[in-house]
Amino acid sequence: MTRALFDAAFEAARDWHTALPALGAFCDWPDGARFADRPAVAVPAITHLQANPGAATAASQALCTALIDLAPYVEWRHTYTESEVGADFLQRYGWFELIGPDGHYLSDQVRMTIGFxxxxxxxxxxxxxxEELYSVVSGAADFMLDGAETLRLSAGDTRLHPSNQPHALTTTTDPILTFVIWRGDGLADAPRMTKE
Ligand SMILES: [Fe+2]
Incomplete structure (x- = not known):
């Protein structure tokens, strides 16, 4: 059953939130998030995620597996246009909202998304x-943040992005699968490319 796959991913995400102290310090797990029946929207990145999610750890493997199993059934999004990020980017990138104002589980308290x-x-x-807290479920990438040093993060690492502080991400030889939390005002907003 598809619903069972959603609930398995929800539970794995909650376990991940419990396992990583930085996530629990950033926000509580949302109360009363209720399942919403949203249509599946496929993106080409699903195939890439299933073929190679990048290296997980013993602690992140359960969430990684649950997300790969769920991937064909979620409402994937792109946010950006081809003119903004290029065709190759759109072929191998996607995100979905697991929990949040427009998520597969509805909550106005936080927004928890999965990005690949x-x-x-x-x-x-x-x-x-x-404000945003990234956690890496599998793979690795270089995380840039204005005013801070660039860090290569891999599974189990986290990085905080303050409100409206420009940041960027570059993958090199590995892909990356992330669990990302937003808190504060503007939870239903879309990110926007920094102008300067
Ligand atoms: Fe961000």
Whole structure:
């Protein structure tokens, strides 16, 4: 049953939130998030995720597997246009909202999304009002943040992006699968590319 796959991913995400102290410090697990029947929207990145999610750890493997199993059934999104990020980027990138104002589970308290990027992609500087905490489920990437040092993150690592602080992400030889939390005002906003 598809619903069972959603609930398995929800539970695995909750376990991940419990396992990583930085996630629990950033926000509580949302109360009363209820399942919403949203249509599946496929993106080409599903195939890439299933073929190679990148290296997980013992702690992240359950979430990684649950997300790969769920991938054909979620409402994937792109946010950006081809003119903004290029055709190759759109072939090998996608995200979906697991929990949030427009998520597969509805909550107004936080927004929890899953993002995937294939190897060798540059996600340029962008920003958004909500504070953001990335956690890496599998794979690796270089995380840039204005005013801070660039860090290569792999499974189990986290990075905080302050409100409207431009940041960017580059994958090199590995893809990356991420679990991302937004908190604060503007949870239903889209990120936007930084102008300067
Ligand atoms: Fe962001």
């Amino acid at each position: 990027w294939g190897a060798g992609l540059v996600y340029g500087r962008h920003q958004h009002l909500p």
